[in-house]
Amino acid sequence: MTEMIKVSGLAKHFGPIRAVDGISFAVARGEVLGFLGPNGAGKSTTMKMITGFLEPTGGSAEVCGFDVGRQPIEVKRRIGYLPEGAPAYGDMTPLGFLGFCADVRGLKGADRKAKIEAAIDRTTLGGVLYQPIDTLSKGFKRRVGLAQALLHDPEVLVLDEPTDGLDPNQKHEVRTLIGSMAKDKAIIISTHILEEVDALCSRAVVIAGGQIVADGTPAELEARSRLHNAVTVRLKKSALPAARKALADIPGAAGLEEGDGTLTVLAQRRKTILPAVSQALRDADIAADEIRLERGRLDEVFRDITNPKKTGEQG
Ligand SMILES: Nc1ncnc2c1ncn2[C@@H]1O[C@H](COP(=O)(O)OP(=O)(O)OP(=O)(O)O)[C@@H](O)[C@H]1O
Numbered sequence: 001m002t003e004m005i006k007v008s009g010l011a012k013h014f015g016p017i018r019a020v021d022g023i024s025f026a027v028a029r030g031e032v033l034g035f036l037g038p039n040g041a042g043k044s045t046t047m048k049m050i051t052g053f054l055e056p057t058g059g060s061a062e063v064c065g066f067d068v069g070r071q072p073i074e075v076k077r078r079i080g081y082l083p084e085g086a087p088a089y090g091d092m093t094p095l096g097f098l099g100f101c102a103d104v105r106g107l108k109g110a111d112r113k114a115k116i117e118a119a120i121d122r123t124t125l126g127g128v129l130y131q132p133i134d135t136l137s138k139g140f141k142r143r144v145g146l147a148q149a150l151l152h153d154p155e156v157l158v159l160d161e162p163t164d165g166l167d168p169n170q171k172h173e174v175r176t177l178i179g180s181m182a183k184d185k186a187i188i189i190s191t192h193i194l195e196e197v198d199a200l201c202s203r204a205v206v207i208a209g210g211q212i213v214a215d216g217t218p219a220e221l222e223a224r225s226r227l228h229n230a231v232t233v234r235l236k237k238s239a240l241p242a243a244r245k246a247l248a249d250i251p252g253a254a255g256l257e258e259g260d261g262t263l264t265v266l267a268q269r270r271k272t273i274l275p276a277v278s279q280a281l282r283d284a285d286i287a288a289d290e291i292r293l294e295r296g297r298l299d300e301v302f303r304d305i306t307n308p309k310k311t312g313e314q315g
Pocket residue numbers: 014017018019020037038039040041042043044045046084
């Protein structure tokens with residue numbers, strides 16, 4: 001596993017505010033790391049330090065083996081950054097802006113032309129190349145920001161809320177684009193959207209109050225959910241009382257919850273209860289409309305681990 005991004009004890013304090021408070025993690029080639037956290041958790045500040053836009057108060061960040069503080073040019077050559085809100089020069093056209101970015105990056109001649117064309121292609125900007133960026137829709141503005149980040153085909157991408165404010169189709173397009181690039185790059189995206197983590201990320205780091213509170217695959221995080229391995233049974237209302245009785249004493253169960261026409265049998269950690277639930281219903285001659293095994297819910301886990309006042313069952 002090649003580590004492309006390595007963050008060690010990184011910290012940023014703004015006076016008394018500990019925006020980032022000593023975080024460490026690494027991202028390998030082929031990984032899409034989802035950076036998750038509530039507002040003000042420190043996601044953007046961390047990204048600004050990894051990309052060299054903000055100097056850390058403590059700790060260090062490395063990109064492709066180069067230290068962000070000591071070797072900033074080497075780092076900037078290898079990194080593409082979409083800052084929060086995808087800022088660009090509004091009176092430039094996308095073509096003018098990408099040309100400007102190519103010049104700043106020192107691209108020349110045929111290589112410059114080919115890289116601009118490739119970035120336009122990947123972000124489907126062809127139809128708006130000559131329209132001032134200020135007059136573009138939010139979705140197209142975001143694509144201009146992405147095109148700028150991809151322009152030099154960097155090995156590392158840091159994308160701050162790349163799908164924020166986009167409509168569902170645009171979100172899907174941007175996710176597909178990021179997914180298509182994942183194989184040979186290391187990518188960090190920050191997001192509030194948990195389904196994005198499921199759809200796109202191989203790993204999620206959850207940050208709250210400037211500190212890492214969870215780090216694992218989406219499946220590992222879902223396994224920390226109260227609902228992980230629970231079984232939900234949908235029934236006709238008339239069958240509910242009998243089902244409640246039949247499901248009251250399942251081996252390995254941790255409780256029974258009732259929803260609208262559903263009963264959910266919670267499972268004790270690492271216990272499989274689906275066969276026993278099906279058997280109990282059969283034994284009582286109860287026909288269920290649906291029996292569903294729950295994977296666990298990322299949103300529930302996220303709320304639990306980022307809200308210290310609430311105590312959830314955590315592994
Ligand atoms: N330049 C600054 N001066 C003072 N405080 C700052 C500065 N930049 C960020 N902060 C504070 O640092 C904390 C972390 O902010 P940051 O923008 O990194 O959070 P975030 O996780 O990206 O939040 P969001 O999801 O809302 O974008 C917040 O309390 C914020 O107010």
